[in-house]
Amino acid sequence: MFDILLSSYPMFLEATFLTLRLTAISLIMGCGVGLLIAFFRISHSKALQTIAHVYITVIRGTPLIVQIMVLYFGITEIVTLSSFWAGAFALAIHNGAYIAEIFRGSIQSIDRGQMEAAKSLGMSYPLAMRRIILPQAFKRAIPPLGNQFIIGLKDSSLVAYVGMQELWGTGLGEAASNYRQLDTYLVVGLYYLVLVLIFTYVVNRLENRLNTGAAKKKSKGYDSASQSV
Amino acid sequence: MFDILLSSYPMFLEATFLTLRLTAISLIMGCGVGLLIAFFRISHSKALQTIAHVYITVIRGTPLIVQIMVLYFGITEIVTLSSFWAGAFALAIHNGAYIAEIFRGSIQSIDRGQMEAAKSLGMSYPLAMRRIILPQAFKRAIPPLGNQFIIGLKDSSLVAYVGMQELWGTGLGEAASNYRQLDTYLVVGLYYLVLVLIFTYVVNRLENRLNTGAAKKKSKGYDSASQSV
Amino acid sequence: GTSQSTGETAGEQGAKDPNKKDFTYAMSGVYKPFNFKENGELMGFDVEIGQALAEKMGMNPVPITNPFETIIQGLQAKKYDTVIGSLTITPEREKAVAFSNVYYRSGAQIFVAAGNDSIKSADDLKGKRIGVQKSSSYEQQALKLTDKSNITTYDSDVTALMDLPTGRLDAVITDQMVGFRYMKEVPDKIKDVGEPLSHDNQGIALRKDDKELLEKVNKALDEIIKDGTYQKISEKWFGRNILGSE
Amino acid sequence: MIEVKNLYKSFGSLTVLKGVDLQVGEREVVVLLGASGSGKSTLLRCLNFLEMHDQGEIHVNGQRIDPKTTDLNKFRTEVGMVFQHFNLFPHKTVLENVIEAPVYVKKTPPDRAREEAYALLEKVGMRDKADVYPDMLSGGQKQRVAIARALAMKPKIMLFDEPTSALDPELVGEVLQVMKQLAKEGMTMVVVTHEMGFAREVADRAVFMDNGQILEQGEPEHFFTNPQQERTRQFLNSIL
Amino acid sequence: MIEVKNLYKSFGSLTVLKGVDLQVGEREVVVLLGASGSGKSTLLRCLNFLEMHDQGEIHVNGQRIDPKTTDLNKFRTEVGMVFQHFNLFPHKTVLENVIEAPVYVKKTPPDRAREEAYALLEKVGMRDKADVYPDMLSGGQKQRVAIARALAMKPKIMLFDEPTSALDPELVGEVLQVMKQLAKEGMTMVVVTHEMGFAREVADRAVFMDNGQILEQGEPEHFFTNPQQERTRQFLNSIL
Numbered sequence A, B: 001m002f003d004i005l006l007s008s009y010p011m012f013l014e015a016t017f018l019t020l021r022l023t024a025i026s027l028i029m030g031c032g033v034g035l036l037i038a039f040f041r042i043s044h045s046k047a048l049q050t051i052a053h054v055y056i057t058v059i060r061g062t063p064l065i066v067q068i069m070v071l072y073f074g075i076t077e078i079v080t081l082s083s084f085w086a087g088a089f090a091l092a093i094h095n096g097a098y099i100a101e102i103f104r105g106s107i108q109s110i111d112r113g114q115m116e117a118a119k120s121l122g123m124s125y126p127l128a129m130r131r132i133i134l135p136q137a138f139k140r141a142i143p144p145l146g147n148q149f150i151i152g153l154k155d156s157s158l159v160a161y162v163g164m165q166e167l168w169g170t171g172l173g174e175a176a177s178n179y180r181q182l183d184t185y186l187v188v189g190l191y192y193l194v195l196v197l198i199f200t201y202v203v204n205r206l207e208n209r210l211n212t213g214a215a216k217k218k219s220k221g222y223d224s225a226s227q228s229v
Numbered sequence C: 001g002t003s004q005s006t007g008e009t010a011g012e013q014g015a016k017d018p019n020k021k022d023f024t025y026a027m028s029g030v031y032k033p034f035n036f037k038e039n040g041e042l043m044g045f046d047v048e049i050g051q052a053l054a055e056k057m058g059m060n061p062v063p064i065t066n067p068f069e070t071i072i073q074g075l076q077a078k079k080y081d082t083v084i085g086s087l088t089i090t091p092e093r094e095k096a097v098a099f100s101n102v103y104y105r106s107g108a109q110i111f112v113a114a115g116n117d118s119i120k121s122a123d124d125l126k127g128k129r130i131g132v133q134k135s136s137s138y139e140q141q142a143l144k145l146t147d148k149s150n151i152t153t154y155d156s157d158v159t160a161l162m163d164l165p166t167g168r169l170d171a172v173i174t175d176q177m178v179g180f181r182y183m184k185e186v187p188d189k190i191k192d193v194g195e196p197l198s199h200d201n202q203g204i205a206l207r208k209d210d211k212e213l214l215e216k217v218n219k220a221l222d223e224i225i226k227d228g229t230y231q232k233i234s235e236k237w238f239g240r241n242i243l244g245s246e
Numbered sequence D, E: 001m002i003e004v005k006n007l008y009k010s011f012g013s014l015t016v017l018k019g020v021d022l023q024v025g026e027r028e029v030v031v032l033l034g035a036s037g038s039g040k041s042t043l044l045r046c047l048n049f050l051e052m053h054d055q056g057e058i059h060v061n062g063q064r065i066d067p068k069t070t071d072l073n074k075f076r077t078e079v080g081m082v083f084q085h086f087n088l089f090p091h092k093t094v095l096e097n098v099i100e101a102p103v104y105v106k107k108t109p110p111d112r113a114r115e116e117a118y119a120l121l122e123k124v125g126m127r128d129k130a131d132v133y134p135d136m137l138s139g140g141q142k143q144r145v146a147i148a149r150a151l152a153m154k155p156k157i158m159l160f161d162e163p164t165s166a167l168d169p170e171l172v173g174e175v176l177q178v179m180k181q182l183a184k185e186g187m188t189m190v191v192v193t194h195e196m197g198f199a200r201e202v203a204d205r206a207v208f209m210d211n212g213q214i215l216e217q218g219e220p221e222h223f224f225t226n227p228q229q230e231r232t233r234q235f236l237n238s239i240l
């Protein structure tokens, strides 16, 4: 295993960057989709609510690999995309449904008194959303969003099956030519693990930084690991 | 699309049963693994805690497809398994990590006064766990467990890549011979969606039934859809 | 054989004779017309060759599907005993597995979208986007014609062919028989270009230490070729004998 | 200044306001009393259209405010509101809370808004906490900031919904002090409160609501010592 | 019956018990008093080894209880404990709560356990609620069930940790009544409580804890009217 790790790192590093680029782009787009759908869900229009509901139900009710394949071939009937962009759009649409629920939850978790106070000061709904509700909601969304980003990073491996040579695609190809699949797959797994650990660390740091600004909310206060049940 | 739905339903129904069997077996095993790892995590032994921590970190830090491939080929070096059992074990080990966190959370959410009361009556730790803590924890675990089961059902599609002819494997094969991948994939997606919706309904029913026994806890009481933020 | 086929991996091919040993042979199942599934039933040239060989050897034929990119790994991991899956015999692969005698010969062919007039031969493929089955011998051939970043790999040659009309690919390299079948069933989508790139020998792959079975397979292969069984199967799927000669 | 005519409001099948008539004159301070659930908050929220009434009319300065034809956002700038739970914006400092609406709604130049904000904070005794986040303040301090924030829009009317009932007893005084000052300066105010001392000292009129209707009203002195209705007497006994 | 010698207990860097000496004789009722954080609960929990002391000795019936050599589960069956927050098992009915330990720990045949449970529930006045789940009970009812549950193990000593302080005032009486009855029957009891009436009427001795130590003790009559220590006097003034 270590020989693979040592000998083929330039190839895997390149694939890692592709994975990161793909993940980043699809998650950024996913945040846009998610925000839109979240607004649909909390809007007063029955039609928009229904659209959002159906979208979320279908995406959360079917496997990602099926979505990727459908979107890869389905999107093409409308517009021709490279496999990078087809994969990125598929992941964005997938992650968008989950991110929508995160945003909706965090927006609705903001005390309704905030919206009332903003309105009582003469702010319009969009202005109050933009200046008062969303900044607070985004902060609250960071932990679950970080978690979703990690899931999105791992899930990006499935675009290997529409021909992307990102980390997993590269691993598959490599294993098929060196006939040492177990070792190769372990190396790929290690790359993902390191990426996830780095990302987890960054998200935790960010959370802590945001929390020190305002007063820290303490949790119940037992150390969970030392709890005796 | 509808012609595929109509003409090939016997094949897809058979594949659906295979998907369900695979999902059921892997989730049952996953619950066993999860319970064990959850106990490791809350145990007083540093070694067991570390094992559980590493296990959960690695599984949650790497893509499922990589895990399936590693386990499929890795397990084989120890014992030869059919692809059904190799896939089932891989899914069980994967789901086990997530289920472990669900169990740990629900066990730790039980008031510590329960364990103290049990001990003060002379109950041993294992007896108190079995008779007092776990029955309450299991009930609390049902909603997140139901959610994990839905994820497990969808994720089972990935064993198609170790040769299982379950729903997705069947869809892939069919699309390569009828040359109509988009329609075929849509049909497969529909099968998954129906399974997920049925399962969601069952879990909701179960939750409601369990809640009517004890006093119902009311949520904050706004209707979220009609909230004005 | 050590594979415990559960019947999950392959459609049951008739009643099994419990007194006979299983002859397990793998294929991708997404390589029409050599091996593919129709209404859940695995069929095609490779499937029937396997059945004929098993019969000659007095064994139970058990065809199994496995993704092509891990088909050799599965063999090494003893998930099955042979691969009858249109594996081209290459020096690379010969390092990993043992091959039987050639069981058919075919050509690697370039296919392009029906409306594409800019690609007329292999020389036009420089810098073009080529789609191939992942870890196939065609992937190696494509690498000689264009650079790696322009190659897209698929789970199935058929999927690659279907990505031609979308415009995502300029060309696909695969077995000519696979492309011709697609052209016949779905007219006016793709076309073949130029002469075959190579004439390849296809072999049945076995584990290197499985010498006994290799001998039996070679003997049975000889027999079905001699007694006309091979001829019949080949005629059924291709209208001609594809055994060819060197 | 405010004239409410025959106001009705239901939530689903629950009718909360059942034909309320109320006049509030310019520079008048009206205290609204009543048991929990009698509809005080709902009435107050209808006055600045945080809730839309189902029937009846609301006139302000002689003009009927119809939600369909009026720009409610604009209208609300003329009516300040102070909430029981303050509802300060936690992601903004005290100063930012106060200048938010002037700058983003009224388009006051930030420099001028800041100047005016400092003056208002001075007035409520919170000048030195201008750069602090609300989380760091006591309840009484928060409520004083909330009052300054509402005043920053230069409203013609101020509505208070139990502004001191979420406060520790020792912090109530500082908020009432600010409100008294405001009344003295001639602000028109409608105040829901159970602080009898405040009502007696400051209010021009006490209004008693019961079950969605106004049952009785009058000058505080008279009202508190000699209520006409049995129901009012009961209520006053229960809170005094 | 119980003899505590020089008991020390720390949580991390916080030393909560600082050399406690205490004797409780057979059939004696001891009331433990002290400010919040003085270590009363910790001492009680050390007595039945829900917390392990760091130093010192605990003797029961003349025998030293050493966690390393004693079967603590067995020992705890002889010491009943009643908690401030009841800690009834919510997934079991009142009857099941009471028979749980006899059946699963003592292996009493279920029929006999049930019979005894009914008698105990009768005694605490909860016979008619035997088949109800704890969620349906008031706090006072819950606490009476908790006492019956502890008694079902036939303990020789009963420990009570503020058994009435989570109850609405009008429910305190019914629980104290049960405890008085128990004392009259000769149960050895250690009770943390601030109910002075109970202490005066029932206790044989009052023990005042301060900052992890026993500062003063004596007969209730004498203790309450004429405490020796300034600190005790302060405390008594604050709660009376």
Ligand SMILES: Nc1ncnc2c1ncn2[C@@H]1O[C@H](COP(=O)(O)OP(=O)(O)OP(=O)(O)O)[C@@H](O)[C@H]1O
Pocket (backbone or CB within 6 Å): D011, D014, D016, D034, D035, D036, D037, D038, D039, D040, D041, D042, D043
């Ligand atoms: N948004 C709402 N949806 C449904 N019911 C509501 C809503 N707001 C208020 N109510 C109900 O209307 C009734 C009157 O409420 P309101 O808040 O006006 O009473 P109140 O006099 O302010 O009482 P309190 O002193 O408790 O604040 C109550 O029964 C309340 O539950």
Ligand SMILES: Nc1ncnc2c1ncn2[C@@H]1O[C@H](COP(=O)(O)OP(=O)(O)OP(=O)(O)O)[C@@H](O)[C@H]1O
Pocket (backbone or CB within 6 Å): E011, E014, E016, E034, E035, E036, E037, E038, E039, E040, E041, E042, E043
């Ligand atoms: N498990 C624990 N971990 C850490 N500190 C603890 C723990 N249990 C108690 N303490 C601390 O020990 C000190 C004494 O607590 P204890 O509960 O014995 O006091 P108490 O006299 O019962 O007070 P109260 O009247 O509030 O119940 C407190 O400062 C408390 O915070």
Ligand SMILES: [Mg+2]
Pocket (backbone or CB within 6 Å): D040, D041, D042, D161
């Ligand atoms: Mg109110």
Ligand SMILES: [Mg+2]
Pocket (backbone or CB within 6 Å): E040, E041, E042, E161
């Ligand atoms: Mg205590």
